[in-house]
Amino acid sequence: MRMTGAEMLMESLKREGVDTIFGYPGGAVLYIYDALARSSIRHVLVRHEQAAAHAADGYARATGKVGVCLATSGPGATNLVTGIATAHMDSVPLVAITGQVNTSLLGRDSFQEADITGITMPITKHSFLVKETRQIGPVVREAFHIARSGRPGVVVVDLPKDVTAREDDFSYPPAVSLGQKEGTGDDQIDWEDIQRRIINAERPVICAGGGIVISGAEEQLRKFAETLRVPVTTTLMGLSAFPADHPLSLGMLGMHGTRYANYAIMEADLLVAIGVRFDDRVTGNIESFAPNATIIHIDVDPAEIGKNVSPGLAVVQDAGEALSRLMKGLPRAGKEARNGWLGEIKSWKESNPLKYKDSDEVIKPQKVVEEISRITGGEAVVSTDVGQHQMWVAHYYCFHRSRSFLTSGGLGTMGYGLPAAIGAQFGRPESTVVAVLGDGGFQMNSQELATVALYQLPIKICLLNNGFLGMVRQWQELFFEGRYSAVDMGGNPDFVRLAEAYGLTARRVTAAREVTSALEWAFEERGPVLVEFAVDPLENVYPMVPAGGTLREMIG
Amino acid sequence: MRHTVTALVENSPGVLTRVAGLFSRRGFNIDSLAVGVTEDPRISRMTIVVEGSEATLEQLTKQLNKLINVIKVTDLKDSESVARELALVKIAVEPAQRAQITQLVDIFRGKIIDMGRQSVIVELTGDETKVDAFLNLARDFGIKEVVRTGRIAMARGMKSMEYQKEEKQNGQNIL
Numbered sequence A: 001m002r003m004t005g006a007e008m009l010m011e012s013l014k015r016e017g018v019d020t021i022f023g024y025p026g027g028a029v030l031y032i033y034d035a036l037a038r039s040s041i042r043h044v045l046v047r048h049e050q051a052a053a054h055a056a057d058g059y060a061r062a063t064g065k066v067g068v069c070l071a072t073s074g075p076g077a078t079n080l081v082t083g084i085a086t087a088h089m090d091s092v093p094l095v096a097i098t099g100q101v102n103t104s105l106l107g108r109d110s111f112q113e114a115d116i117t118g119i120t121m122p123i124t125k126h127s128f129l130v131k132e133t134r135q136i137g138p139v140v141r142e143a144f145h146i147a148r149s150g151r152p153g154v155v156v157v158d159l160p161k162d163v164t165a166r167e168d169d170f171s172y173p174p175a176v177s178l179g180q181k182e183g184t185g186d187d188q189i190d191w192e193d194i195q196r197r198i199i200n201a202e203r204p205v206i207c208a209g210g211g212i213v214i215s216g217a218e219e220q221l222r223k224f225a226e227t228l229r230v231p232v233t234t235t236l237m238g239l240s241a242f243p244a245d246h247p248l249s250l251g252m253l254g255m256h257g258t259r260y261a262n263y264a265i266m267e268a269d270l271l272v273a274i275g276v277r278f279d280d281r282v283t284g285n286i287e288s289f290a291p292n293a294t295i296i297h298i299d300v301d302p303a304e305i306g307k308n309v310s311p312g313l314a315v316v317q318d319a320g321e322a323l324s325r326l327m328k329g330l331p332r333a334g335k336e337a338r339n340g341w342l343g344e345i346k347s348w349k350e351s352n353p354l355k356y357k358d359s360d361e362v363i364k365p366q367k368v369v370e371e372i373s374r375i376t377g378g379e380a381v382v383s384t385d386v387g388q389h390q391m392w393v394a395h396y397y398c399f400h401r402s403r404s405f406l407t408s409g410g411l412g413t414m415g416y417g418l419p420a421a422i423g424a425q426f427g428r429p430e431s432t433v434v435a436v437l438g439d440g441g442f443q444m445n446s447q448e449l450a451t452v453a454l455y456q457l458p459i460k461i462c463l464l465n466n467g468f469l470g471m472v473r474q475w476q477e478l479f480f481e482g483r484y485s486a487v488d489m490g491g492n493p494d495f496v497r498l499a500e501a502y503g504l505t506a507r508r509v510t511a512a513r514e515v516t517s518a519l520e521w522a523f524e525e526r527g528p529v530l531v532e533f534a535v536d537p538l539e540n541v542y543p544m545v546p547a548g549g550t551l552r553e554m555i556g
Numbered sequence B: 001m002r003h004t005v006t007a008l009v010e011n012s013p014g015v016l017t018r019v020a021g022l023f024s025r026r027g028f029n030i031d032s033l034a035v036g037v038t039e040d041p042r043i044s045r046m047t048i049v050v051e052g053s054e055a056t057l058e059q060l061t062k063q064l065n066k067l068i069n070v071i072k073v074t075d076l077k078d079s080e081s082v083a084r085e086l087a088l089v090k091i092a093v094e095p096a097q098r099a100q101i102t103q104l105v106d107i108f109r110g111k112i113i114d115m116g117r118q119s120v121i122v123e124l125t126g127d128e129t130k131v132d133a134f135l136n137l138a139r140d141f142g143i144k145e146v147v148r149t150g151r152i153a154m155a156r157g158m159k160s161m162e163y164q165k166e167e168k169q170n171g172q173n174i175l
Helices: A005-015 A027-037 A049-063 A075-079 A081-089 A133-148 A161-165 A191-200 A210-215 A218-228 A259-267 A319-327 A339-351 A365-376 A388-396 A417-427 A446-454 A470-479 A495-501 A512-524 B015-025 B054-066 B095-107 B128-138
Strands: A002-004 A020-023 A042-045 A067-071 A094-100 A126-129 A154-160 A167-169 A176-179 A204-208 A232-234 A249-252 A270-274 A294-299 A313-316 A381-384 A433-438 A460-465 A505-509 A529-534 B002-010 B029-037 B043-051 B070-076 B081-092 B111-115 B119-126 B143-148 B152-155 B165-168
Touching: A002 A005, A005 A027, A005 A133, A005 A161, A005 A167, A020 A049, A020 A417, A027 A042, A027 A067, A027 A094, A027 A154, A027 A161, A042 A417, A042 A446, A049 A067, A049 A075, A049 A081, A049 A094, A049 A417, A049 A446, A067 A075, A075 A081, A075 A094, A081 A094, A081 A154, A094 A133, A094 A161, A126 A133, A133 A154, A133 A161, A133 A167, A133 A176, A154 A161, A191 A270, A191 A294, A191 A313, A191 A319, A204 A218, A204 A259, A210 A218, A210 A319, A218 A319, A232 A259, A249 A259, A249 A388, A259 A339, A270 A319, A294 A319, A365 A388, A365 A433, A365 A460, A365 A512, A381 A388, A381 A417, A388 A433, A388 A460, A388 A470, A417 A433, A417 A446, A446 A495, A460 A495, A460 A512, A495 A505, A495 A529, A505 A512, A512 A529, B002 B015, B002 B054, B002 B152, B015 B029, B015 B043, B015 B054, B043 B054, B054 B070, B070 B152, B081 B128, B095 B111, B095 B119, B095 B128, B119 B128, B128 B143
Parallel strands: A020 A042, A020 A067, A067 A094, A094 A154, A126 A154, A204 A232, A204 A270, A232 A249, A270 A294, A294 A313, A381 A433, A433 A460, A460 A529, A505 A529
Antiparallel strands: A002 A167, A176 B165, B002 B043, B002 B070, B029 B043, B081 B119, B081 B143, B081 B152, B111 B119
């Protein structure tokens, strides 16, 4: 079939099941936008390309589908870079389509030319620079396949303007032809041995990560843990993978993990790590991480095995497949099984709960998060920026639905929360979407209030305003003798008036006793709402393991 | 420890950058890297010599395998493979010394492939230690220029780097 390159792109996207793309137009993508306007695919116009990438990322995390963002060449493409890196670090399936200058102008420092495939090489799973129009179908086919398969990631498709303008024959291959890669085959794994080790362990712990969410293995994980009576701790990325209020839940581990999760890791004799990559924020001092435990590492990416810790046993497999296989023929543990270990954990939980000192005088940010959790019943999709408020959400929001926590775990990107919430709301229009933001991160992408207003997205923006870059301030307080350097957010705007200027309904809360009623009001409102909470400016996130410390050495 | 890793890669633009970029950002030290097309014009073969522990080698192999354009990676053990490198050496030689240099080249089973009034170019093939030994002796005459290809290597016997391109249906894993 004859069509232009731009029409081929639209046809290919449709065949991949894409219904929404987030983007921003420009010179090099004029043909694409022309075809887009004539197609059935919905385009969401953001106000900055970075937000397009984050929104596509939020859409992907909330739905499990591949997110798609679109930007023009040069600055449009480079503005995507932070969003691409964010998604890549958290294994989010994303296809980033960029315009490029005409093929005849490539390599000549032409107007709005940037080597985006070169720039993004270290932060993508793969990238394509398409030089022939008839390649568009096959390349898009491969791009989506690569983005969503195995360990998901970002694929950049760079399309020169003339390639999108030209007409050619359209083809869309039914299958992708790619190199043969080796994993550890199912037959090489001694499943019975793994089962026996877990059954026989006296103090086992499961550490579940984002791999569970990506695989959709929450049910298998819960059944597995319950069958064997093994406590479960999760990484930040795995938070929504295991119900926070489950009796076997230890909450999050690591730098800002719960004391009981970290104690359990230090005391465990067996650690079953599923879909985790042993980030430094999780392990603390790697030499003393889980010192008494044999580690069984299950991950779909063979390169994760042995990258940071050397496991005693490794399984290269999708988390869900591995858990299903492990469940086969697994005897249910007796009611008394591991009573000693679970009892010990219970007493740690009772003596070292997550806690903060509530106040009538000043609003405690933890209280706000607790109230959001209570009012939404832990059912909302919650996005955050990065810093103290992110950790408070991790601590005090009672997640029990998968794909309900959107946060930049690996890259730690401020400004992620609002655009991610936009993407999530488009992907899941029936869900309540809450963006819990700090005053610092919010201002990195506050222009997206226009997108919220334009599409009347009923996002509830809860702004925890402490007037500081709180996490940096906390580190300066604890590790730099309180010498505050460039953390005071003096110059903050009037956030209520800012939101109102964009046409949002907004309210400021300064009294502790008004927190609940303000939140109830916000969740009853039909449209977009911003609620600003003037929270305790000097509140810290505790407990905390100082950087590089051992998980046992917690402060606060 | 030095390792010889050989990789079959797609013969397409940017593949060398991907491989080199991976090595630099993950902190693997490349001693040498040689690349050329194989019997199949769509496929190139790289021979990479790296310094590092067994764990480094494992990580490097796995990371290489993750690159979409990399088709197959093999670690060649010294005992099970042959390795060669080619060097061109331009040596300053006075006419009176020509006999001496010819003898030296013969001993190393090299070839003089160009002769000028006051210089010769020697072609030498062998493993790195042989090339090093020759260079050491040639230094007495005065080395003007050296170019070395870096090691290329191949497994002994019938073993060969076979590969297959697989049709992947949607949903099948790509690591």
